[in-house]
Amino acid sequence: MSVACHCPFTFHMPTAIEFEAGAAASLDRILTAHSIGQRLLVVTDPGVLQAGLIEPIVETLRRANYEIRIFSAVAQNPRDTDCLLGAAQYLAHDAKAILAIGGGSAMDTAKTIALLATHGGVPSDYAYGLRPYGPTNPIICVPTTAGTGSEVTRSAVITEAASHRKMTLKHAVLRPYLAVLDPLLTLSVPPSVTAATGVDALVHAIEGATCRKSTPIAQAFGERAMQLIMPHLQRAVSDGRDLEARTAMLEGSLLAGLCFGSTDVAAVHCLAEALGGLYDTPHGVANAVFLPVVMRFNASVNRPLHARLAHLLGFACATQTEDEAISALVDGIARWTRELGIPTLRELPKVQERDFERLAALAFANTSTDSNIRPITERDYLTLLHEAYSEGL
Ligand SMILES: [Fe+2]
Secondary structure (H helix, E strand, C coil), rough: CCCCCCCCCCCCCCEEEEEECHHHHHHHHHHHHHHHCCCEECCHHHHHHHHCCCHHHHHHHHHCCCEEEEEECCCCCCCCHHHHHHHHHHHHCCEEEEEECHHHHHHHHHHHHHHHHHHCCCHHHHHHHCHHHHCCEEEEEEEEECCCCCHHCCCCEEECCCCCEEEEECHHHHHCCCEEHHHHCCCCCCCCHHHHHHHHHHHHHHHHCCCCCCCCCHHHHHHHHHHHHHHHHHHHHCCCCCHHHHHHHHHHHHHHHHHCCCCCCHHHHHHHHHHHHHHCCCHHHHHHHHHHHHHHHHHHHHHHHHHHHHHCCCCCCCCCHHHHHHHHHHHHHHHHHHHCCCCCCCCCEEEEEEHHHHHHHHHHHHHHHHHCCCCCCHHHHHHHHHHHHHHHC
């Protein structure tokens, strides 16, 4: 992203990655090769269960003598209360490993279940530093959407059901032991979910590569992720059976996960998580509605970087000035998300301007606020909320 040297930096990635069309059908052999214990708690969500993705995988595993219990009480924005239920199921089954098959919600729930089952307490104990993290039994992730990147990150975003507040649990022990990526599992994802999760992946690449904690490694992953996502997301939305586009999107979301998973996200996610916590807005949609205004806000602190982003994402050409490129970036992102069928902030159900002060406070309290490339205040968040609402970008 930038040619400047970043020193010092660290990078740690212990997750084994298996990426292959059809990998899910041979999950038994993959798990055996990685010496995963025979007793598994499978964590999934009701949508994935209904889509029929779980049954053949579980059948294959049972034939290979794996003892499976399925936990599917996973919400769109995963709740601490469900994680506690899952931990009880994990212990009752005497599970030796946890297998998440689903989107980010299932994976984040699974990570948190593994933590609670081994070390007790409630998710907020860990999010607020009241209880130390410790090693868990193996966490295996099989994503069924291209977006979250949670299969390679050290974090889990959990909503405290009582307060609607989103908490980020973040620690190296939450990095999965194994990630199995099979683009065939994403073929049946509906267009609206494909669009929202794909934009989430793009935001991971942008924020991970440009935030204050960015590193050369994150920038390399992020840049490649952007190059994969931009030409393929519309294709995957228009034709879900386009395996080439689905494969590129899953690879792009994986690389975006490796990008932000070693650095952080920033203000777009802070606003999106506030919105998702309060209204249960799908995470990718919540990201999309804030991306243009946050990029415009951030551009003033590093105009060359944002002009370069405009070129990378295909919204500007070489003959344009820096100002023209940044303007094309903001307009282009807004137009692109509209073309993907994603609504604006004003069009979202339940959103009301009288909640904006509360949303701004929630966003400001997010631990990723400090990572934003431009220092940002609670008042700035409030302004961005009003801009996104009134301008309909
Ligand atoms: Fe995200």
